[in-house]
Amino acid sequence: MKISYLGPRGTFTKMAVDVLFPGEEAYSYATIPQCMDAVVNGEIDYCVVPVENTIEGTVPITMDYLIHQAKLPIVGEVVIPIRQHLLTKGTVELSDVKDVYSHSHAIAQCHHFLHTELPHAVTHAASSTGTAAKMVAAMEDGFAAAIGNELAAKEFGLTILQKDIHDYANNHTRFFVLSSDAGSNPVKRDAGAKMKTSLYVTLPSDYAGALHQVLAAFAWRKINMSKIESRPMKTGLGNYFFIMDVSCEAEDILFQGVRQELEALGCSLTVLGSYPIHQYEKKAGACS
Amino acid sequence: MKISYLGPRGTFTKMAVDVLFPGEEAYSYATIPQCMDAVVNGEIDYCVVPVENTIEGTVPITMDYLIHQAKLPIVGEVVIPIRQHLLTKGTVELSDVKDVYSHSHAIAQCHHFLHTELPHAVTHAASSTGTAAKMVAAMEDGFAAAIGNELAAKEFGLTILQKDIHDYANNHTRFFVLSSDAGSNPVKRDAGAKMKTSLYVTLPSDYAGALHQVLAAFAWRKINMSKIESRPMKTGLGNYFFIMDVSCEAEDILFQGVRQELEALGCSLTVLGSYPIHQYEKKAGACS
Numbered sequence: 035m036k037i038s039y040l041g042p043r044g045t046f047t048k049m050a051v052d053v054l055f056p057g058e059e060a061y062s063y064a065t066i067p068q069c070m071d072a073v074v075n076g077e078i079d080y081c082v083v084p085v086e087n088t089i090e091g092t093v094p095i096t097m098d099y100l101i102h103q104a105k106l107p108i109v110g111e112v113v114i115p116i117r118q119h120l121l122t123k124g125t126v127e128l129s130d131v132k133d134v135y136s137h138s139h140a141i142a143q144c145h146h147f148l149h150t151e152l153p154h155a156v157t158h159a160a161s162s163t164g165t166a167a168k169m170v171a172a173m174e175d176g177f178a179a180a181i182g183n184e185l186a187a188k189e190f191g192l193t194i195l196q197k198d199i200h201d202y203a204n205n206h207t208r209f210f211v212l213s214s215d216a217g218s219n220p221v222k223r224d225a226g227a228k229m230k231t232s233l234y235v236t237l238p239s240d241y242a243g244a245l246h247q248v249l250a251a252f253a254w255r256k257i258n259m260s261k262i263e264s265r266p267m268k269t270g271l272g273n274y275f276f277i278m279d280v281s282c283e284a285e286d287i288l289f290q291g292v293r294q295e296l297e298a299l300g301c302s303l304t305v306l307g308s309y310p311i312h313q314y315e316k317k318a319g320a321c322s
Numbered sequence: 323m324k325i326s327y328l329g330p331r332g333t334f335t336k337m338a339v340d341v342l343f344p345g346e347e348a349y350s351y352a353t354i355p356q357c358m359d360a361v362v363n364g365e366i367d368y369c370v371v372p373v374e375n376t377i378e379g380t381v382p383i384t385m386d387y388l389i390h391q392a393k394l395p396i397v398g399e400v401v402i403p404i405r406q407h408l409l410t411k412g413t414v415e416l417s418d419v420k421d422v423y424s425h426s427h428a429i430a431q432c433h434h435f436l437h438t439e440l441p442h443a444v445t446h447a448a449s450s451t452g453t454a455a456k457m458v459a460a461m462e463d464g465f466a467a468a469i470g471n472e473l474a475a476k477e478f479g480l481t482i483l484q485k486d487i488h489d490y491a492n493n494h495t496r497f498f499v500l501s502s503d504a505g506s507n508p509v510k511r512d513a514g515a516k517m518k519t520s521l522y523v524t525l526p527s528d529y530a531g532a533l534h535q536v537l538a539a540f541a542w543r544k545i546n547m548s549k550i551e552s553r554p555m556k557t558g559l560g561n562y563f564f565i566m567d568v569s570c571e572a573e574d575i576l577f578q579g580v581r582q583e584l585e586a587l588g589c590s591l592t593v594l595g596s597y598p599i600h601q602y603e604k605k606a607g608a609c610s
Contacts, residue, residue, distance in 0.1 A: 064444075065445075067433065086554075087554070088554050088556060088557075088558060089554060089556050090382055090554075091382050091552075091553055091554050094378055094379050094430075095430055098430075138426065138447070138449075142382075142383055142386075145355065156352075157352075157353075157449070158449070159426070159447040159448060159449050160447060161426075161445075161446070161447050202556045204556070204557055204558050206558070243537075243540075243541030243542075243544070245537060245547070245550065246534065246537035246538055246540075246541040249531075249533060249534035249537060250534055250538075252531075252534075253531030253534040253535075254531075256531070259533070261552065261562070262533065262550075262552050262562075263551065263552050264379075264549065264550055264551050265379055266374075266375070266376050266377060266378075266379050268376060268377050268490045268492070269376075269490075269492055270376060270492050270494070274549070274550075
């Protein structure tokens with residue numbers, strides 16, 4: 035089985051791959067669209083892509099490329115706890131760190147630590163936490179640091195100078211598993227866990243209360259909504275479509291009722307997938 | 323009058339500053355939080371920050387820092403058309419460009435151009451389009467390019483190798499003007515334009531239909547909603563609050579009705595500001 039993920043080695047996405055697909059062949063790609071394209075082209079069986087983080091919210095490139103370009107069904111979800119550490123080449127003092135490299139989301143997640151402990155360090159954007167670790171490992175200068183996870187420290191031979199520098203303790207990221215086969219079932223369903231369906235809705239025109247009408251179709255049927263997000267239509271500011279996660283399967287009779295009625299009202303409703311969720315809680319010491 | 327913006331010179335935010343505050347003293351800061359902090363500390367009168375782009379959606383750091391930390395009232399909005407160009411040091415051939423530097427949003431906005439015209443070029447994340455232009459201008463190598471605007475080309479002496487490389491023609495960014503004085507009125511109200519109010523709502527608990535109930539309070543009063551967005555509460559995946567833009571003033575009797583009733587239902591509703599909007603449409607040749 036072949037899996038694609040956002041590389042290099044040492045990213046949180048690679049952690050998610052290791053959790054879901056231990057021992058399978060994992061191939062790293064430079065961008066999230068390339069991970070998906072590899073599945074579209076049939077080179078790869080599944081791709082694992084980050085969707086949403088507790089602190090930062092949605093990963094826009096994932097949802098936009100999935101909806102507008104790749105159009106692969108979602109076949110599973112995994113939730114991974116995110117712990118960010120400050121990684122350096124050797125044992126330098128914290129006060130000697132002059133430059134900090136990481137993905138812009140990771141820098142944002144450690145704002146308080148950087149502001150109070152490293153107020154004079156310059157932050158630099160990298161395309162992933164793994165890339166940042168790789169860059170710092172390759173530098174002559176020992177005064178640069180990367181923000182990343184334990185896997186990155188291990189992969190690139192870096193030292194963890196300071197553990198758990200993220201601002202909020204409850205930091206998790208959701209990952210989607212995408213496949214070209216909607217019927218494939220790679221994610222183990224946790225006991226008692228409900229299936230989830232992701233979908234998006236476009237409204238017939240911009241009138242007061244249109245979204246209210248859409249939500250009413252779900253609400254009176256008591257279909258719980260765990261997420262709603264507006265994304266730009268790319269046609270003008272103020273033109274949105276709505277991505278929703280609801281706690282039922284697309285085959286449920288109540289969901290089919292919602293779909294038929296919203297379509298009769300002039301909305302379009304597209305199902306992105308019905309899938310099980312795997313909640314990964316790290317055991318003490320694991321992955322450290 | 324002193325204005326803070328995300329530097330260096332040559333960013334789209336600087337363009338917004340030039341449109342709203344021509345001839346005033348503009349100070350560049352390295353991050354969006356620092357721009358806001360300068361107003362909170364009283365060093366600066368107004369800051370101009372990007373909020374939302376037609377293609378990419380919301381700028382999460384702006385909304386999160388505004389709501390959780392800076393808590394400055396929004397006193398105005400300006401909308402600027404975004405045109406991205408490929409900037410190089412000299413006159414190289416397009417096929418010779420090996421590396422492309424820009425803000426990750428700008429790289430995403432030019433995905434199609436990069437994919438088809440520069441499939442072998444490596445993209446690198448920079449903290450802003452202005453920074454990318456500054457970096458490329460400082461390089462020995464003439465085969466690197468930046469994605470940025472005309473102002474950046476002018477500021478850093480770069481050549482526009484290819485004009486308008488963004489994927490979608492209708493590309494605009496909204497900027498907020500923030501002040502520590504909610505009563506200040508720096509933005510000229512366009513003739514006939516309505517005032518807008520930004521607010522956020524937290525729900526009493528996660529139950530099916532709670533958001534539907536909130537929207538109903540606006541919908542039956544025919545208060546039009548131009549935006550709704552869920553943002554993570556930072557307490558766990560699936561816990562959101564909702565940022566909304568509505569087309570009325572916070573002082574309107576109908577809005578006060580919404581507020582009182584939602585609070586009676588156990589929601590909390592916080593007004594971020596009521597403000598006028600300035601729509602800037604570039605004249606042919608201006609800013610070029």
